[in-house]
Amino acid sequence: MKPIPGDDLTNDEPNSDRDVDASPSDLSTAGGADDGPGWMPAILAGTLLLGVIGFVTCGFTTWMLFQKRTELVIRTLRATYIPSVEQSFIQPEEKKATLKHLDQFVDDLERGKYENWQAGGVMTRLIRLPVFQWGDLAAVEAYVQNDPSGFPDNAAKEFSRLRRATELNDATSIDFDYVLESVLVRDDSLRGQRLMDPLTVESVNDVIERAKEVADRLGVKDQQYTDIWIDKIVLREIDAGIADGSL
Numbered sequence: 276m277k278p279i280p281g282d283d284l285t286n287d288e289p290n291s292d293r294d295v296d297a298s299p300s301d302l303s304t305a306g307g308a309d310d311g312p313g314w315m316p317a318i319l320a321g322t323l324l325l326g327v328i329g330f331v332t333c334g335f336t337t338w339m340l341f342q343k344r345t346e347l348v349i350r351t352l353r354a355t356y357i358p359s360v361e362q363s364f365i366q367p368e369e370k371k372a373t374l375k376h377l378d379q380f381v382d383d384l385e386r387g388k389y390e391n392w393q394a395g396g397v398m399t400r401l402i403r404l405p406v407f408q409w410g411d412l413a414a415v416e417a418y419v420q421n422d423p424s425g426f427p428d429n430a431a432k433e434f435s436r437l438r439r440a441t442e443l444n445d446a447t448s449i450d451f452d453y454v455l456e457s458v459l460v461r462d463d464s465l466r467g468q469r470l471m472d473p474l475t476v477e478s479v480n481d482v483i484e485r486a487k488e489v490a491d492r493l494g495v496k497d498q499q500y501t502d503i504w505i506d507k508i509v510l511r512e513i514d515a516g517i518a519d520g521s522l
Contacts, residue, residue: 344391345384348398352381356401359466364410365505372506373406380513389517397516404512405441408451409505411470412437415458415482418474425476430483435500436490442503445493454489457481 357377365373384394405412412434419430437454440446452459457478459468471478 344398345389345394348394349381349384351398352377352401355465357381359407359464362464362466363407364414364470365406366410366413369504369506370410372504373509376506376510376513377401392520393517396520397513399521400512400516401509403447403522404505404508405446405448405451406505406509407466408448408455409438409441411455411459412451412482412486414470415455415474415479418479419483426480427483429487432497432499433483433486433490435503436495436497437486438503439500440490440493440495441505442500442508443493443495445495446489450489450493454482454485456485 357374360370360373360377363370380397383389389397416431416434419426423430437446437451440450455470458471458474458481460471461467462469
């Protein structure tokens with residue numbers, strides 16, 4: 276039988292058109308563009324390195340601030356706190372005694388008498404005290420005493436209860452800011468706020484109500500208190516900060 280033309284089923288010779296070796300470029304193209312992980316390890320390493328640098332920088336900054344607490348306290352007291360006390364409405368004798376205690380403490384800091392933790396402890400306690408607001412409350416009370424007809428009879432008692440709460444170390448500057456909110460206005464002074472001028476009956480009555488509210492919340496007995504002085508409280512907190520640090 277004659278072979279059928281084109282029948283290569285029995286033909287064992289290679290087909291030259293199909294068996295030509297592929298070039299390297301053809302193989303890489305056929306395999307797809309797979310570059311592996313690429314830059315990912317470098318990116319991860321860089322991110323980790325930045326995190327370590329940030330952690331070290333933050334830790335060093337914190338350490339520096341910790342080491343310079345005495346210097347920061349001196350600057351704060353000299354530049355802001357003491358001038359604000361000088362400009363306050365604290366009664367003259369109380370103000371004089373308060374400034375004396377503060378000046379003495381700063382002088383001792385400058386001589387290196389106390390350690391950083393003591394300086395920071397005292398500053399924390401002073402910030403917590405309503406020293407500036409003490410004078411504001413005194414001015415409001417003087418306004419009531421000047422013309423008591425528009426105010427409740429318990430005004431003086433509620434003011435004294437609020438002072439008593441401070442003496443007991445319960446009321447803070449935040450509590451006093453809340454009580455005095457209706458009579459304080461923002462300004463560009465070192466303190467950032469001042470007593471409004473003139474005062475109004477409505478705003479002062481709000482102060483009286485809030486003083487009672489805070490005193491009740493802090494559990495101060497419902498009676499009038501006398502002989503509570505901010506200079507004595509300041510001195511007590513300075514001594515406590517030196518002995519025990521912050522609260």
